[in-house]
Amino acid sequence: MKDPYKILGITPHATDEEIKQAYRALAKKYHPDRYGESGLASQAAEKMKEINEAYDRIMKQRKEGIPYIPEDTYTCPYNNEDEYNSYQSNSTGRDYRVIYRLINLGNLIEAEHILNGTSPTERDAEWYYLMGTISYSKGWLEEAFNYASTACRMSPDDDKYKALYERIIQQRSGTQGGFVSTRSGAADCCDCISCLICTDCLCNCGSCS
Amino acid sequence: MFGYLQPFREELKMKDYKLYKSVYCGLCRSLSKSYGLKSSLTLSYDCTVLAMLYMSLHDTPCSVKKGKCTVNPLKKCMICTCEGDALRFAGAVSVIMSWHKLKDTMNDGGLFKKAAAFFLRIFLRGNYKRALRNYPLIDEYTAEMMKQQNEAEKNDVGIDRAADPTATLISRLCIMFCPEKTDRKTIGVFGYHVGRWIYLMDACDDLEKDIKKKNFNPFKKKYNGDVKATMQYCNEVLNMTAAQLIMAYELLDLHRYKAILDNIIYNGITIQQKKYTFDRYNKKKTKDIDYYPAMDVHE
Structure with a gap:
């Protein structure tokens, strides 16, 4: 060890x-x-x-005198099995359980193949989210960005879609690597980004209704 | 490869900078030794990084000694030599990729360029043959990449598809040389995004020229030829790729040259992006070195 x-x-x-x-x-x-x-x-x-x-x-x-108990041991909240079991089909009734399973197993090609079989009129927010996830793991980041923003626009209240979208936006801003094009400090930048995300969400809502 | 991956020298320690230079010179020496003097013409910064990554992952023992420069015998420099295959591998990548790039230029460059590429190819032929004999797999991967790249350009595909061949090639090369114990997936993802980043930087660099000459460029469609507006967008695309690259990089087990590689990944990338996307189009060039990349992940 x-x-x-x-x-x-x-x-x-x-x-x-x-x-x-x-x-x-x-x-x-x-x-x-x-x-x-x-x-x-x-x-x-x-x-x-x-x-x-x-x-x-x-x-x-080091526990010589006082026993020390770490207060903030991180436990992995990302348990895929749970996500699978607690999955409920969404409002439109489409069942994506198979897709989640395939993605968890790492079989992205098969998952993408099945998703592509959905006719364009039946594509809901979750479809776009899943396509975004697949593109993201494949490294096709521009498609991932487009899919994630479409998913977010179609159902702006969903936390899962928003989380992916916000992560992408943050990466694009350059604070996670690359170059930040605005010349403000890092702290300002974060505020600026969250502001942008908020306004973006508002704009999208407006255009939807 | 093109030389976009470089350290931000101002922020390197002197000893690390000298070490970096010694690897550069060592690669040059190894090129001329293994594949012939002419092959040292193909030397690039990107391949130096590749050699360093190789040595870092394998923890290859290396030594630095004083020697004469291969190309200019009047110059003295520090030259790195290592036991393993690192320098020879990186050299072969350099020669083979240059050879294929010349072939590509011969097919679709201008008349003058075609002729130049033709003669350069005759010039490099022997060297290429030697590299090919040692590493046939690199040649196979590169040839496949070139084929797919041409196909992608013919079909005028989007950014992701256009970058995919180069990204896949670098990913495969990284998987090829990484030691047994390295996680294939991590190094594969790292290589993929390094390749993607290099390709996108090149596309950024060539954008103006490609618009003028009506060549293929994945960024061309976005703003209909408004270069300055496109650059903002290019930077975003590059940022996202850099973020992915860094995530994979932080999972790698590196043993040597950590300070230099860190500098390249965290600062070099930033500076290069700034240079190619914004500085080029700013009439008043800002020459400040008080610039520190804002990184909340790397405190």
């Missing part, structure tokens, strides 16, 4: 506070929310597990 200190990127002389800080930074970095539909979710979860274990081990080792 790897040295837990190495995993967290700290020296064995680090203080408890430093360990906690390093752990938090890494947990943020590999958080499932960030990796989501990218197709690397399981790899990130693996890394997350490693970090959690390393952190727990260090803390156990």
